[in-house]
Amino acid sequence: MFEKTFFKTFFKHGFNEPIQVNYWDGKSEKYGDGEPKATITMKEPIPIKDIRKNASIALGEAYMDGKIDVDGSIEDLIVSAYQKSTSFIRDHKYINFLPKQNHNESTSKKDIQSHYDIGNDFYKIWLDKTMTYSCAYFENPDDDLYNAQMQKVHHIIKKLNPKPGRTLLDIGCGWGTLMLTAAKEYGLNVVGVTLSQEQCDYVNDQIEKFGLQDQAEVRLQDYRQLGDEHFDYITSVGMFEHVGKENLNEYFSCINKYLKDHGVALIHGITRQQGGAYNGWINKYIFPGGYVPGMTENLDHIINNGLQIYDLESLRRHYQYTLEHWDKNFNEHIDEVKEVMGDDERFLRMWDLYLKTCAGSFKAGNIDVMQYLISKGPSGQELPITRDYMYK
Numbered sequence: 243m244f245e246k247t248f249f250k251t252f253f254k255h256g257f258n259e260p261i262q263v264n265y266w267d268g269k270s271e272k273y274g275d276g277e278p279k280a281t282i283t284m285k286e287p288i289p290i291k292d293i294r295k296n297a298s299i300a301l302g303e304a305y306m307d308g309k310i311d312v313d314g315s316i317e318d319l320i321v322s323a324y325q326k327s328t329s330f331i332r333d334h335k336y337i338n339f340l341p342k343q344n345h346n347e348s349t350s351k352k353d354i355q356s357h358y359d360i361g362n363d364f365y366k367i368w369l370d371k372t373m374t375y376s377c378a379y380f381e382n383p384d385d386d387l388y389n390a391q392m393q394k395v396h397h398i399i400k401k402l403n404p405k406p407g408r409t410l411l412d413i414g415c416g417w418g419t420l421m422l423t424a425a426k427e428y429g430l431n432v433v434g435v436t437l438s439q440e441q442c443d444y445v446n447d448q449i450e451k452f453g454l455q456d457q458a459e460v461r462l463q464d465y466r467q468l469g470d471e472h473f474d475y476i477t478s479v480g481m482f483e484h485v486g487k488e489n490l491n492e493y494f495s496c497i498n499k500y501l502k503d504h505g506v507a508l509i510h511g512i513t514r515q516q517g518g519a520y521n522g523w524i525n526k527y528i529f530p531g532g533y534v535p536g537m538t539e540n541l542d543h544i545i546n547n548g549l550q551i552y553d554l555e556s557l558r559r560h561y562q563y564t565l566e567h568w569d570k571n572f573n574e575h576i577d578e579v580k581e582v583m584g585d586d587e588r589f590l591r592m593w594d595l596y597l598k599t600c601a602g603s604f605k606a607g608n609i610d611v612m613q614y615l616i617s618k619g620p621s622g623q624e625l626p627i628t629r630d631y632m633y634k
Contacts, residue, residue: 245287252293253282255328257319279322280314297336302523306592316595317566320602331608362417362440363582368571373417373444376480376510377561377611387567390560395420398477398508400632401553401615403625404428408474411435411500413465414481418445421477425457430475434460435468466496473500476507482540483512487533494543501618506625507549512561513537513612528596534609544616552622553615553629558604561611565601572597 246265253263253273260274264283272278286309292300304310312319323329330336362373369375370388378390379397398420404410406429412421415434418441424430436442445460465481476497485493497507517536525532544551572579572594583589603609617623625631 245290248290248293249284249287252330256326256330257322258326259318259322261319261322278314280312280316280319282319283311283313285309285311293330293336296522297330298521298523299526301330302527302592302595305595306527306588308587308591316598317602317605320599321606324603324606324608361582362444364579365417367575367578367582368568372419374419375416376564377557378564378567379557380560380563383563387564387571390564390567391419392423394560395423397632398479398510398613399424399428400634401508401613402475402477402506403631404430404475406430409433409472410475410477411468411471411473413476413478413497414484415441415445415460416479417441418448418460420479421445421460422448422452422454422458424477425454426452430457432458433471433473434458435463435465436460437462437464466492468496468500471500472502472505474502474505476501476505477510478507479510481511482509483532483534484529485533486531487518487535490535490539491543491546494540494547494549497616498547498549498618501549504617504619504624506552506622507614507616507618509540509614509616510557511612513540513610514608515610516608524596524600527592537610537612540612540614544614549616549618550621551614552617552625553613555613555615557611557613558607558609562601562604565597565604569594569597569601 246267249263249265250271253261253271257274259279260272260276262270262272262278262281264270264281266284266286288300288304288309301310305312320331323331326332365373365375370391372388372391374391374394377394378387379394380390381393385393404424408430410421410424410430410432412432412434415421415436418434421432421434422445425432434445436445439462442460442462449455449458449460478497482490482493497509501507512534514534514536518539519534520532541551576590579590617625
C-alpha cells in the first residue's frame with residue numbers, strides 16, 4: 243500500500259502534461275487534465291529506496307529490464323518532466339547518488355573504449371556514411387543526416403578561416419571526417435588523436451584510401467601527451483564532456499599550450515546554460531566519466547588560460563534533430579543491430595532510451611551544444627572582422 247501511495251505522488255508531480263499510469267496490480271490512474279499524452283505501464287514496483295537514491299538510474303534500469311513500458315513519445319515525456327519543477331528529473335531529493343568519477347589517463351582510455359569500441363559495425367548501422375557521432379548542422383530542418391553532418395564539418399573549418407599548408411590538431415578526432423576533410427578540401431596538414439582503437443584503425447584506413455599519408459596522421463594517444471608540438475588551428479568536437487569537471491582547466495590549458503601565437507581553435511561540445519551537471523543513468527551505462535559543463539564554467543577556463551572568445555554559437559536544436567535521425571535509423575535497422583550485437587533486449591532498450599531521452603533533453607533546453615571560437619591572443623586578431631566569411 244505504501245509503495246502505491248508513493249508512486250501516485252511521484253507521478254502526480256512528475257509531468258506538466260496529462261499521463262496515465264497502469265500499475266502492477268491492474269489498476270490505472272490518470273494525472274493531469276485532458277487526454278493523456280502518454281501511458282506508463284509499471285509491470286512491478288520499483289524499490290522506493292532505489293528511486294530516492296537516484297531516480298534516473300532506477301527508472302532507466304527498470305525500462306531496460308522491461309519492468310516499465312511507455313506507450314507514446316518518450317522524447318516528449320522527457321520534455322514534459324523537465325518542464326515540471328517537482329519532477330524526478332529536477333527535484334534534488336531524487337538525486338542522492340552518482341557513480342564515482344575518475345579521469346586519470348588510464349581510466350579515461352577505459353571509459354572511451356567502453357563506449358566507442360563497441361564496434362564500428364554497430365555504429366555504421368545508424369550513423370550516416372561519414373561515421374560522424376556528434377551534432378550535425380541543419381541549414382534546413384529537412385536536410386538529410388549525411389548533408390547535415392558535412393555541413394557541420396565545413397561550418398567548423400570555415401570558422402577557423404584556414405590557410406592551405408598550415409597545421410591542424412583535432413582532439414578527439416572520432417572516425418576522422420573533420421580532419422580528413424580539412425586535409426582533402428582545405429589543404430591543411432592534420433593530426434588527429436583518439437583513445438579508441440576502433441576509431442584509430444578506421445582513420446588509418448581512410449588515410450591510406452585517400453592517399454593522404456603525407457598530409458594526415460592519426461594517433462592512439464591521450465591529448466595531454468602531445469609534448470611541445472604546436473599548431474595553427476585546433477578543433478575538438480564532443481570531447482570536453484568526457485574529460486571530467488576536475489580536468490576542464492587542464493583541457494583548456496592544453497589548447498593554449500598547443501596553439502601557436504594568434505592561433506585559432508573551434509571547440510564544440512555539449513554544454514548547459516544552467517550550469518554543469520551529471521546524469522546518473524548515462525554515466526553508469528552510456529558515457530562513464532561524463533560531465534556536461536556549464537557555459538560560464540567553460541568561459542572561465544578559457545579566459546583563465548589566456549585565451550579569448552571571438553564567437554559563441556548555440557546548436558541546441560541541431561542536436562535534437564540529429565538524435566531524432568539517429569533513433570529513427572536505429573529502430574528502422576533494428577534487425578541489423580541484432581545481427582551485429584546479438585538479440586540482447588536489454589542492450590537494445592538501453593540504446594533506444596538513451597537516444598530518445600537525449601533528444602528530449604535538448605528539446606527541453608536542459609542541455610545545449612555550443613561552438614566556442616577562441617584565439618590565443620587578442621580575440622580574432624587574424625580573423626575577418628564580421629561573420630560573413632563563415633557562410634561563404
